[in-house]
Amino acid sequence: MVDLYDLIHNIQKRPVMYLGKASVSNLRTFLAGYCFARRQMGIPQTQQEGQFTQFQYWIQQKFNLTSNQTWDQIILFFSHDEQTALEKFFQLFDEFTQTEQRGEIQHKVTSNS
Template identity: 50%
Template sequence: MTNIKPGFLDAKSEYLYDLLARIKQRPGMYMGKPSITRLNSFLDGYMSARIELGLSPTQQEQEFNGFQDWIQERFKIESSHGWASIILFYSADEKAALEYFFELLDSFRRGDPADLNQIWQENASGSTLPLTQETASLAD
């Protein structure tokens, strides 16, 4: 492994969510085609590279680590499937799963409860839920 001199690598301390926002805008540029499986592989490589470089996890990366548990709770999944395969299972195809990932990530980052029943109870007072692929299918 090559030694990196201090100051040579300008690693932004909070970068993950900026990167994901750019991937959302231009997935083909980063992954070849829109695919949740490719996004998962891309993020695995990103995390591995940071570890190889000896960079400590950022606050955003630590927060994102909770996304797996949040997804499992949201979909009532107790198996060892990763977030990407869970989202893909509930989507029409890889591209739809990628779009759904970004909807779910926005909900996660807002601090929305993972339990949809709790969301419906909180909104029973007449306010409306943001329309997502998930809430639209539940309203039918």
């Protein structure tokens, strides 16, 4: 079975095959559907899926925003169009996973303590 981060890297290689068109909004919808289907099937959340929930908070910190906009909307706002926003997502995702591996992501729960 492909894990979440492998799936995201597969989407990066062939976005139209997975998303219909190269769009950051379509990516967010796809990932939400993926997570929803797993919950409906009673499949427990993986460690990567749990870590990816921090991506929203990380994006807000990265762009110094406290808005309630979703990560795709934030990236799109700072991009020319949906396709460039998708390309930007993959760059940001790589940065996120690198900071995650170094343990630099401060979880929202612990930062509010």
